[in-house]
Amino acid sequence: MTKASVYTGNFAAMRLLGNRDEFDPLAPQREAAMFYGLFLRGHSAEALRRDIDVPPSVADKWRHAPHYEAFRNNLMQVYQYRKQVLAIFDELVQQERAKIRVQ
Numbered sequence: 808m809t810k811a812s813v814y815t816g817n818f819a820a821m822r823l824l825g826n827r828d829e830f831d832p833l834a835p836q837r838e839a840a841m842f843y844g845l846f847l848r849g850h851s852a853e854a855l856r857r858d859i860d861v862p863p864s865v866a867d868k869w870r871h872a873p874h875y876e877a878f879r880n881n882l883m884q885v886y887q888y889r890k891q892v893l894a895i896f897d898e899l900v901q902q903e904r905a906k907i908r909v910q
Contacts, residue, residue, distance in 0.1 A: 834888075835888060835891045835892045835895055836895055838892045839859075839892045839893075839895035839896040839899060840899070842855050842858070842859060842892070842896050843896060843899040843900070843903075846896075846899075846900060846903070847903070852900050855896065856893060856896070856897070859889060859892050859893045859896055860889060860890075860893050861885070861886050861889045861890075866886055869882040869883070869886065870883075
């Protein structure tokens with residue numbers, strides 16, 4: 808398990824246990840920036856993407872397993888959040904690679 812995947816697991820747990828009334832619109836940007844910092848320090852973009860993303864098999868299990876029915880909406884919010892963080896991270900990586908090509 809990589810350091811980033813340990814972080815992701817811890818973050819997901821804190822997010823689910825945190826105050827549900829709190830809304831931080833910058834949370835996805837902050838988390839993506841943390842992963843981007845790891846990328847700039849030499850971590851593989853692909854490995855970081857795997858740590859950020861929810862694998863299709865897990866998402867499918869969340870959608871269809873009957874024992875997740877009670878909190879399926881929460882799981883789908885986590886799924887959307889992870890996809891948002893991934894999209895921001897991908898944009899940051901793409902900008903960095905474009906910047907390197909221009910120089």
